[in-house]
Amino acid sequence: MKPQLFITKSYLPPKEEYLELLSLIWDNHILTNEGELYKRFQELLKGYSNSKYIIPLVNGAIALQLAIRALELQGEIITTPFSHFASSGSLVWEGCKPVYADIDPQTLNIDPLEIEKRITKKTVGILAVHVYGNPCDVEQIALVSKKHNIKIIYDAAHAFGSTYKNRYVTEFGDVSMVSFHSTKIIHTIEGAALYTSGKTINERIKKLSYFGMDNNRQFKQIYGTNAKMSEFAAAMGILSIKHFEANKSILKENFEHYHLLLNVSNRISFQKLSGEINYLYVPVIFESKLLKKKIKQVLESNNIFPREYFYPSLESIFNNHKQSCLISKSISERILCLPNSVYVNKDDINNVCRLILDNI
Template identity: 40%
Template sequence: MIKNENIYVTKTFLPPQEEYNNILKRVWETKWLTNRGELVLELESKLKKHLRVSNVLATSNGTVPLQIALKLLGKGGEIITTPFSYIATTSAIIWENCKPVFVDIHPEYLTIDETKIEAAITSNTTAILATHVFGNPCAVDEIENIAQKYNLKVIYDAAHCFGVQFKGQSIFNYGNISTCSFHATKLFHTGEGGALFCNDKELEQKAFYTHNFGHKGTLDFYGLGINAKMNELQAAMGLSVLPYMDSILTERKKIIDFYNDNLNFSNLRKIKIRDNTAWNYSYYPVIFDSEEVLLRVEKTLNANNIFPRRYFYPSLNTIQFIKGANMPISESIASRILCLPLFVGLSKNNLVETVTIINKN
């Protein structure tokens, strides 16, 4: 008996290899592989146009922009953040010698509950670091009002948000700094990579030199910096993927429409997308009535070579080296949420099989 191909929660979109190779030829011609070569500059320029933003700083991965933002804005203080995110969000806070202070999440939007933020603010609070979960925007207007009231900075982990629009503009335009991941599993990718977005010119300049060792020319320095630069090979991948974004979104929307039309929602529910959002179809999470049901469904799916992901799990406040306060909503959601397969090329048969298994449980 021939074993069926494993179906994972995602599969990296790869453009035609010839198109990638044609862009790579320019690297061989220039002999310029890193230090902001012409491909990185071209990618930043095209991303600005595609995303309708005023600036893009391409980086080597999606975590270093968070670290840069925290280095510049966190100032070693308390950072109000969400327990429902990938580990990188909280790890970056701790790595930059700041203290994460968790605030529980909204049970439907799954983003940080803006109504609980003020109660967590102390004299040591310096910033709010919130995650737009699965491309679903936080309550950005309310968070901005709180930040202004208490003189706090706002950083958004927008790792899932490539192409998301909120109230008619890019979600990357909100906050003092927004960051994005271009990891191979993301909607748009450069293999490994990321970006930092900032509308304040002075802060943008600080972020720029910070991502390049602090350089001011070749022999002088503005200040402290690290190496967060994207290289030309990464940029080449991004340049070859970017022309396919419309078709990628179209295919992903078809899959999500199938899930929406065929799943039985009497015993599970989906994330609520915030009003005024042009969503990017980045993930398809479903929330079961209990962890027991989730585990039973997951086991059956795995037995049929279908491998969804418990994402985000566990709730970050429960991780041993973090040891945050109890966050009942986040802990409950994290124990019951499962992201279903969603990628270009996912077949109708695979979708039918996935839905059938879930509906039977």
């Protein structure tokens, strides 16, 4: 039986390197609360963003909730139906109402024209997602936000290092969230960071993530939670960044190899890229729902486990089908993300593609 191949396999740096950083924790005896490793990780993140402030946190879902609170959003937020549950879940958790705008069938990102159609007096913000790290139409979204005086949060969970016209995507909008979950290209086992250039927003996020305390450990008019990143998590993040460029080039080669092999069939299409990405995800869109189902079964019977990512389209869960988003629904029924990680090699890819092409 061939070894199993999953959509991704978490990167683990050389064990000695992690142990070396852990020994520093033992020396300092500081395990959390913005210790030395936290600060080092934070500095390294600045090498991949020009945002003024970067706040490492416990995970992406909580980080999104903190962003909504820091911006004091209450009301309707226009968002994409083609994303992870956490994008809409965070809105609902914070008492906001997700209103869905359909996606662009090529880039798979929220369509700015659809956003504008959904704006009402109750709209307070936009939560857009850089799907698979592919930059949203940030310029058009900025125009809509300015015209209607509403805030923008970018869910950049997949978008570490992504650029749009040579600018890091985290520079756009009021706040961006990058996830450092263990499946991501940069990871802290569990973790995330919020990026902003707003001084007040930064201070609010810091307080909110630290029980509501300010720098002098005083509580002032704000109730917080505990969302701090630990030293153990930051240590993993430091090593993830150290190996980022090498890992990204493996992922890019894999991504390009998949595209080269699969580009021969007109029953498969790919996401149109609008900037530079980190190449972790390899989404392929099949001509029909039935074909996707068949290919998934063939791959699974060969111990290969692609993922229906994202499925289902979120309006079907969070909005009781009251709104229809036909493009997102159709794509979510026809898409599979193929296995990619630094542990996937060309033979694996040849095998996956052969199985797909033989059964198409």
